[in-house]
Amino acid sequence: MSRDSGIQRVSATAYRIPTDGPESDGTIRWSATTIVVVEVAAAEAVGIGYTYADASITSFIQTVLAPAVSRCDALATTGIYDTLVHTVRNVGRPGLAAAAISAVDVAVWDLKARLLGVSLISLLGRTRARVAAYGSGGFTSYDDARLREQLGRWVHEDGCNAVKMKVGREPARDPDRVGTARQAIGDDAELFVDANGAYERKQALAFAERVAPLGVTWFEEPVSSDDREGLRLLRDRAPAGMRIAVGEYGYDAFYFRRLLESGACDVLQADATRCGGVTGFLQAAALADAWNVPLSAHTAPSLHTSLCCAVGRAINVEYFYDHARIERMLFDGARQVHDGQLEPDDSRLGLGLELKRRDAARFAA
Numbered sequence: 633m634s635r636d637s638g639i640q641r642v643s644a645t646a647y648r649i650p651t652d653g654p655e656s657d658g659t660i661r662w663s664a665t666t667i668v669v670v671e672v673a674a675a676e677a678v679g680i681g682y683t684y685a686d687a688s689i690t691s692f693i694q695t696v697l698a699p700a701v702s703r704c705d706a707l708a709t710t711g712i713y714d715t716l717v718h719t720v721r722n723v724g725r726p727g728l729a730a731a732a733i734s735a736v737d738v739a740v741w742d743l744k745a746r747l748l749g750v751s752l753i754s755l756l757g758r759t760r761a762r763v764a765a766y767g768s769g770g771f772t773s774y775d776d777a778r779l780r781e782q783l784g785r786w787v788h789e790d791g792c793n794a795v796k797m798k799v800g801r802e803p804a805r806d807p808d809r810v811g812t813a814r815q816a817i818g819d820d821a822e823l824f825v826d827a828n829g830a831y832e833r834k835q836a837l838a839f840a841e842r843v844a845p846l847g848v849t850w851f852e853e854p855v856s857s858d859d860r861e862g863l864r865l866l867r868d869r870a871p872a873g874m875r876i877a878v879g880e881y882g883y884d885a886f887y888f889r890r891l892l893e894s895g896a897c898d899v900l901q902a903d904a905t906r907c908g909g910v911t912g913f914l915q916a917a918a919l920a921d922a923w924n925v926p927l928s929a930h931t932a933p934s935l936h937t938s939l940c941c942a943v944g945r946a947i948n949v950e951y952f953y954d955h956a957r958i959e960r961m962l963f964d965g966a967r968q969v970h971d972g973q974l975e976p977d978d979s980r981l982g983l984g985l986e987l988k989r990r991d992a993a994r995f996a997a
Protein backbone atom coordinates (compact mmCIF):
# COMPACT_ATOMS: atom_id res chain seq x y z
CA MET A 633 0.00 0.00 0.00
CA SER A 634 2.65 2.50 0.98
CA ARG A 635 4.50 2.09 -2.32
CA ASP A 636 1.29 2.68 -4.31
CA SER A 637 0.28 5.75 -2.34
CA GLY A 638 3.72 7.34 -2.09
CA ILE A 639 3.66 11.10 -2.66
CA GLN A 640 5.08 11.92 -6.10
CA ARG A 641 4.61 15.65 -6.39
CA VAL A 642 3.83 18.71 -4.25
CA SER A 643 3.17 22.05 -5.93
CA ALA A 644 1.99 25.43 -4.70
CA THR A 645 0.54 28.41 -6.56
CA ALA A 646 -0.48 31.81 -5.21
CA TYR A 647 -3.43 33.82 -6.49
CA ARG A 648 -4.04 37.44 -5.54
CA ILE A 649 -7.65 38.52 -5.84
CA PRO A 650 -8.55 42.21 -5.52
CA THR A 651 -11.45 42.98 -3.17
CA ASP A 652 -14.60 44.45 -4.69
CA GLY A 653 -13.96 47.69 -2.81
CA PRO A 654 -11.77 49.10 -0.05
CA GLU A 655 -11.92 46.96 3.10
CA SER A 656 -10.77 47.57 6.66
CA ASP A 657 -11.32 46.42 10.21
CA GLY A 658 -10.29 47.84 13.57
CA THR A 659 -6.56 47.48 12.93
CA ILE A 660 -5.69 46.98 9.23
CA ARG A 661 -6.84 47.88 5.71
CA TRP A 662 -6.56 45.75 2.57
CA SER A 663 -7.42 45.82 -1.12
CA ALA A 664 -6.64 42.21 -2.13
CA THR A 665 -6.48 38.73 -0.64
CA THR A 666 -3.89 36.08 -1.47
CA ILE A 667 -4.78 32.40 -1.47
CA VAL A 668 -2.07 29.76 -1.81
CA VAL A 669 -3.31 26.53 -3.38
CA VAL A 670 -1.32 23.33 -2.83
CA GLU A 671 -1.62 20.14 -4.86
CA VAL A 672 -0.21 16.82 -3.70
CA ALA A 673 -0.18 13.90 -6.12
CA ALA A 674 0.06 10.15 -5.58
CA ALA A 675 -1.10 7.14 -7.59
CA GLU A 676 -2.91 9.11 -10.30
CA ALA A 677 -4.86 11.15 -7.74
CA VAL A 678 -4.32 14.79 -6.80
CA GLY A 679 -5.33 16.29 -3.47
CA ILE A 680 -5.97 19.99 -3.06
CA GLY A 681 -5.42 22.23 -0.04
CA TYR A 682 -5.18 25.96 0.53
CA THR A 683 -4.37 28.74 2.92
CA TYR A 684 -4.85 32.49 2.93
CA ALA A 685 -1.29 33.73 3.39
CA ASP A 686 1.54 35.57 1.68
CA ALA A 687 2.61 34.36 -1.77
CA SER A 688 6.17 33.90 -0.48
CA ILE A 689 5.23 30.56 1.07
CA THR A 690 4.90 28.94 -2.35
CA SER A 691 8.67 28.71 -2.63
CA PHE A 692 8.97 27.52 0.98
CA ILE A 693 6.47 24.76 0.27
CA GLN A 694 8.24 23.69 -2.89
CA THR A 695 11.82 23.87 -1.67
CA VAL A 696 11.48 22.86 2.00
CA LEU A 697 8.22 20.99 2.65
CA ALA A 698 7.88 19.10 -0.63
CA PRO A 699 11.23 17.26 -0.35
CA ALA A 700 10.42 16.38 3.28
CA VAL A 701 7.26 14.49 2.33
CA SER A 702 8.37 13.15 -1.04
CA ARG A 703 7.57 9.42 -1.30
CA CYS A 704 5.84 9.42 2.13
CA ASP A 705 2.70 7.30 2.24
CA ALA A 706 -0.20 9.68 1.52
CA LEU A 707 -2.46 7.58 3.73
CA ALA A 708 -0.23 8.24 6.77
CA THR A 709 -1.66 11.69 7.50
CA THR A 710 -0.50 11.93 11.12
CA GLY A 711 3.03 10.83 10.25
CA ILE A 712 3.22 13.39 7.45
CA TYR A 713 2.00 16.12 9.78
CA ASP A 714 4.69 15.23 12.32
CA THR A 715 7.33 15.27 9.57
CA LEU A 716 6.20 18.73 8.42
CA VAL A 717 6.31 20.11 11.97
CA HIS A 718 9.81 18.72 12.55
CA THR A 719 10.98 20.12 9.22
CA VAL A 720 10.23 23.74 10.20
CA ARG A 721 11.79 23.53 13.67
CA ASN A 722 14.68 25.87 12.94
CA VAL A 723 12.74 28.46 10.92
CA GLY A 724 9.98 29.00 13.47
CA ARG A 725 6.62 27.32 13.32
CA PRO A 726 3.93 29.98 14.06
CA GLY A 727 3.00 32.24 11.16
CA LEU A 728 3.98 31.55 7.58
CA ALA A 729 5.48 28.11 8.22
CA ALA A 730 2.29 26.98 9.97
CA ALA A 731 0.18 28.34 7.11
CA ALA A 732 2.34 26.39 4.64
CA ILE A 733 2.03 23.21 6.73
CA SER A 734 -1.74 23.76 6.93
CA ALA A 735 -2.19 23.91 3.17
CA VAL A 736 -0.06 20.80 2.64
CA ASP A 737 -1.87 18.90 5.40
CA VAL A 738 -5.27 19.72 3.89
CA ALA A 739 -4.06 18.56 0.47
CA VAL A 740 -2.77 15.30 1.95
CA TRP A 741 -6.11 14.61 3.69
CA ASP A 742 -7.97 15.45 0.48
CA LEU A 743 -5.65 13.10 -1.40
CA LYS A 744 -6.14 10.31 1.14
CA ALA A 745 -9.93 10.56 0.82
CA ARG A 746 -9.65 10.49 -2.97
CA LEU A 747 -7.34 7.45 -2.88
CA LEU A 748 -9.86 5.67 -0.66
CA GLY A 749 -12.72 6.74 -2.93
CA VAL A 750 -14.67 8.66 -0.27
CA SER A 751 -15.54 12.22 0.71
CA LEU A 752 -13.50 13.90 3.43
CA ILE A 753 -16.57 13.99 5.68
CA SER A 754 -16.97 10.22 5.31
CA LEU A 755 -13.28 9.68 6.01
CA LEU A 756 -13.39 11.83 9.16
CA GLY A 757 -16.76 10.56 10.38
CA ARG A 758 -19.84 12.70 10.60
CA THR A 759 -21.17 14.29 13.79
CA ARG A 760 -23.87 16.38 12.07
CA ALA A 761 -25.38 16.75 8.61
CA ARG A 762 -24.83 20.50 8.35
CA VAL A 763 -23.47 23.40 10.35
CA ALA A 764 -24.74 26.94 10.94
CA ALA A 765 -23.03 29.66 8.89
CA TYR A 766 -22.82 33.23 10.07
CA GLY A 767 -22.35 35.98 7.50
CA SER A 768 -19.17 37.94 8.25
CA GLY A 769 -18.12 41.28 6.81
CA GLY A 770 -19.51 44.65 7.87
CA PHE A 771 -16.14 46.26 7.26
CA THR A 772 -15.32 49.60 8.88
CA SER A 773 -14.74 50.99 5.36
CA TYR A 774 -18.43 50.48 4.49
CA ASP A 775 -20.93 53.31 4.58
CA ASP A 776 -24.23 52.67 6.34
CA ALA A 777 -26.05 51.73 3.13
CA ARG A 778 -23.50 49.04 2.25
CA LEU A 779 -23.46 47.79 5.85
CA ARG A 780 -27.25 47.46 5.87
CA GLU A 781 -27.36 45.81 2.45
CA GLN A 782 -24.69 43.18 3.20
CA LEU A 783 -25.79 42.16 6.69
CA GLY A 784 -29.48 42.31 5.77
CA ARG A 785 -28.98 40.05 2.76
CA TRP A 786 -27.33 37.32 4.84
CA VAL A 787 -30.26 37.28 7.25
CA HIS A 788 -33.23 37.92 4.97
CA GLU A 789 -32.07 36.11 1.80
CA ASP A 790 -29.57 33.47 2.95
CA GLY A 791 -31.35 32.63 6.19
CA CYS A 792 -28.37 33.18 8.50
CA ASN A 793 -29.36 33.44 12.14
CA ALA A 794 -26.22 35.46 12.96
CA VAL A 795 -23.98 38.03 11.27
CA LYS A 796 -20.74 39.70 12.23
CA MET A 797 -19.44 43.22 11.67
CA LYS A 798 -16.11 44.93 12.29
CA VAL A 799 -15.69 47.61 14.95
CA GLY A 800 -12.81 49.51 16.53
CA ARG A 801 -11.53 51.87 13.82
CA GLU A 802 -13.58 54.87 14.98
CA PRO A 803 -14.76 53.90 18.46
CA ALA A 804 -17.00 56.96 18.79
CA ARG A 805 -19.00 55.86 15.73
CA ASP A 806 -19.27 52.19 16.67
CA PRO A 807 -22.48 52.26 18.75
CA ASP A 808 -24.32 54.00 15.90
CA ARG A 809 -22.96 51.51 13.35
CA VAL A 810 -24.07 48.63 15.56
CA GLY A 811 -27.52 50.23 15.83
CA THR A 812 -27.68 50.51 12.03
CA ALA A 813 -26.76 46.84 11.69
CA ARG A 814 -29.41 45.80 14.21
CA GLN A 815 -32.05 47.74 12.28
CA ALA A 816 -31.00 46.04 9.05
CA ILE A 817 -31.15 42.47 10.37
CA GLY A 818 -34.29 42.76 12.49
CA ASP A 819 -34.81 41.57 16.04
CA ASP A 820 -34.37 37.84 15.69
CA ALA A 821 -30.85 37.35 14.29
CA GLU A 822 -27.81 37.40 16.52
CA LEU A 823 -25.37 40.26 16.00
CA PHE A 824 -21.65 39.59 16.45
CA VAL A 825 -18.92 42.26 16.62
CA ASP A 826 -15.17 41.84 16.00
CA ALA A 827 -12.71 44.51 17.17
CA ASN A 828 -9.59 42.71 15.88
CA GLY A 829 -7.85 43.76 19.09
CA ALA A 830 -8.40 47.49 18.53
CA TYR A 831 -9.76 48.44 21.96
CA GLU A 832 -8.07 48.84 25.31
CA ARG A 833 -9.46 46.77 28.17
CA LYS A 834 -11.80 49.25 29.87
CA GLN A 835 -12.76 50.80 26.54
CA ALA A 836 -13.83 47.36 25.37
CA LEU A 837 -15.79 46.77 28.55
CA ALA A 838 -17.61 50.10 28.22
CA PHE A 839 -18.43 49.30 24.58
CA ALA A 840 -19.73 45.86 25.58
CA GLU A 841 -22.11 47.43 28.10
CA ARG A 842 -23.20 50.05 25.57
CA VAL A 843 -24.11 47.58 22.80
CA ALA A 844 -25.49 44.73 24.92
CA PRO A 845 -29.01 46.25 24.77
CA LEU A 846 -28.72 46.05 20.94
CA GLY A 847 -28.53 42.28 21.24
CA VAL A 848 -24.79 41.85 20.63
CA THR A 849 -24.13 38.26 21.70
CA TRP A 850 -20.53 37.78 20.55
CA PHE A 851 -17.54 40.08 21.06
CA GLU A 852 -14.50 38.86 19.15
CA GLU A 853 -10.97 39.97 20.05
CA PRO A 854 -12.20 42.89 22.17
CA VAL A 855 -8.54 43.47 23.09
CA SER A 856 -5.37 42.09 21.56
CA SER A 857 -5.35 38.30 21.42
CA ASP A 858 -1.89 38.54 23.02
CA ASP A 859 -3.49 40.07 26.14
CA ARG A 860 -4.90 36.93 27.73
CA GLU A 861 -5.47 38.67 31.07
CA GLY A 862 -7.46 41.37 29.29
CA LEU A 863 -9.53 38.75 27.48
CA ARG A 864 -10.18 37.05 30.82
CA LEU A 865 -11.32 40.38 32.26
CA LEU A 866 -13.76 40.81 29.38
CA ARG A 867 -14.96 37.22 29.57
CA ASP A 868 -15.71 37.57 33.28
CA ARG A 869 -17.23 41.06 33.19
CA ALA A 870 -19.00 41.41 29.83
CA PRO A 871 -22.79 41.49 30.13
CA ALA A 872 -24.58 38.16 30.46
CA GLY A 873 -25.31 36.64 27.07
CA MET A 874 -22.26 38.19 25.39
CA ARG A 875 -19.62 35.61 24.52
CA ILE A 876 -15.94 36.46 24.13
CA ALA A 877 -14.47 34.73 21.06
CA VAL A 878 -10.77 34.41 20.20
CA GLY A 879 -8.31 32.01 18.57
CA GLU A 880 -7.87 33.00 14.91
CA TYR A 881 -4.11 33.47 15.38
CA GLY A 882 -3.64 29.97 16.73
CA TYR A 883 -0.86 28.28 14.75
CA ASP A 884 -0.47 25.21 16.97
CA ALA A 885 -2.23 23.28 19.73
CA PHE A 886 -0.09 24.93 22.41
CA TYR A 887 -1.61 28.32 21.60
CA PHE A 888 -5.15 26.98 22.05
CA ARG A 889 -4.15 25.27 25.29
CA ARG A 890 -2.75 28.55 26.66
CA LEU A 891 -5.93 30.44 25.74
CA LEU A 892 -8.09 27.83 27.40
CA GLU A 893 -5.88 27.57 30.47
CA SER A 894 -6.14 31.35 30.85
CA GLY A 895 -9.92 31.25 30.77
CA ALA A 896 -9.65 33.81 27.98
CA CYS A 897 -12.68 32.85 25.89
CA ASP A 898 -16.26 31.63 25.91
CA VAL A 899 -15.84 30.40 22.32
CA LEU A 900 -12.59 29.02 20.91
CA GLN A 901 -11.98 29.97 17.30
CA ALA A 902 -9.69 27.88 15.12
CA ASP A 903 -8.62 28.29 11.50
CA ALA A 904 -7.51 25.12 9.71
CA THR A 905 -5.64 27.21 7.13
CA ARG A 906 -3.34 28.41 9.92
CA CYS A 907 -3.42 25.93 12.79
CA GLY A 908 -2.15 22.87 10.95
CA GLY A 909 -4.82 21.92 8.44
CA VAL A 910 -7.20 19.07 9.12
CA THR A 911 -4.83 17.51 11.67
CA GLY A 912 -4.35 20.76 13.58
CA PHE A 913 -8.07 21.56 13.51
CA LEU A 914 -8.88 18.15 15.01
CA GLN A 915 -6.39 18.92 17.79
CA ALA A 916 -8.07 22.28 18.48
CA ALA A 917 -11.43 20.53 18.55
CA ALA A 918 -10.14 17.98 21.06
CA LEU A 919 -8.89 20.80 23.30
CA ALA A 920 -12.25 22.59 23.07
CA ASP A 921 -13.89 19.30 24.04
CA ALA A 922 -11.56 18.88 27.00
CA TRP A 923 -12.31 22.40 28.27
CA ASN A 924 -16.02 22.13 27.49
CA VAL A 925 -15.83 25.28 25.36
CA PRO A 926 -17.69 25.63 22.03
CA LEU A 927 -15.59 25.73 18.85
CA SER A 928 -16.11 28.11 15.93
CA ALA A 929 -14.34 27.93 12.55
CA HIS A 930 -12.61 31.10 11.40
CA THR A 931 -13.09 31.92 7.65
CA ALA A 932 -12.36 29.52 4.70
CA PRO A 933 -15.97 28.20 4.64
CA SER A 934 -15.48 25.58 1.91
CA LEU A 935 -12.85 23.84 4.02
CA HIS A 936 -14.47 24.27 7.43
CA THR A 937 -17.87 22.94 6.37
CA SER A 938 -16.55 19.37 6.31
CA LEU A 939 -14.40 19.82 9.41
CA CYS A 940 -17.20 21.31 11.54
CA CYS A 941 -19.54 18.49 10.53
CA ALA A 942 -16.94 16.03 11.85
CA VAL A 943 -16.04 17.36 15.32
CA GLY A 944 -18.00 17.43 18.54
CA ARG A 945 -18.47 20.97 19.77
CA ALA A 946 -18.45 23.06 16.57
CA ILE A 947 -21.22 25.66 16.72
CA ASN A 948 -20.75 27.56 13.47
CA VAL A 949 -18.59 28.43 10.46
CA GLU A 950 -17.65 31.99 9.58
CA TYR A 951 -18.98 32.71 6.09
CA PHE A 952 -16.41 35.45 5.56
CA TYR A 953 -17.32 37.72 2.68
CA ASP A 954 -13.88 37.79 0.99
CA HIS A 955 -13.25 34.06 1.25
CA ALA A 956 -16.75 32.98 0.23
CA ARG A 957 -16.33 35.18 -2.85
CA ILE A 958 -12.85 33.85 -3.69
CA GLU A 959 -13.79 30.21 -3.15
CA ARG A 960 -16.79 30.63 -5.48
CA MET A 961 -14.51 32.23 -8.10
CA LEU A 962 -11.69 29.66 -7.90
CA PHE A 963 -13.24 26.34 -6.88
CA ASP A 964 -15.84 24.21 -8.50
CA GLY A 965 -17.75 22.72 -5.56
CA ALA A 966 -17.33 25.73 -3.23
CA ARG A 967 -19.83 25.60 -0.39
CA GLN A 968 -22.65 28.13 -0.31
CA VAL A 969 -25.14 28.98 2.42
CA HIS A 970 -28.68 27.62 2.16
CA ASP A 971 -31.20 28.32 4.91
CA GLY A 972 -28.36 29.60 7.06
CA GLN A 973 -26.50 26.29 6.87
CA LEU A 974 -23.45 24.85 5.13
CA GLU A 975 -23.48 21.20 4.14
CA PRO A 976 -20.65 18.98 2.86
CA ASP A 977 -21.24 17.34 -0.53
CA ASP A 978 -20.87 13.65 0.27
CA SER A 979 -21.20 12.75 -3.42
CA ARG A 980 -17.81 14.27 -4.26
CA LEU A 981 -14.42 12.84 -3.39
CA GLY A 982 -12.28 14.47 -0.72
CA LEU A 983 -13.15 18.06 0.10
CA GLY A 984 -15.19 18.18 -3.08
CA LEU A 985 -13.23 21.09 -4.54
CA GLU A 986 -11.69 21.35 -8.02
CA LEU A 987 -9.54 24.33 -8.98
CA LYS A 988 -11.00 26.27 -11.91
CA ARG A 989 -7.60 26.66 -13.52
CA ARG A 990 -8.56 29.01 -16.33
CA ASP A 991 -10.49 31.34 -14.00
CA ALA A 992 -7.69 31.21 -11.41
CA ALA A 993 -4.85 31.82 -13.90
CA ARG A 994 -5.60 35.50 -14.37
CA PHE A 995 -5.02 36.07 -10.64
CA ALA A 996 -1.66 34.27 -10.50
CA ALA A 997 0.59 36.20 -8.13
Ligand SMILES: [Mg+2]
Nearest residue numbers: 826828852880
Ligand atom coordinates in the same frame (compact mmCIF):
# COMPACT_ATOMS: atom_id res chain seq x y z
MG1 LIG B 1 -11.71 38.04 13.78
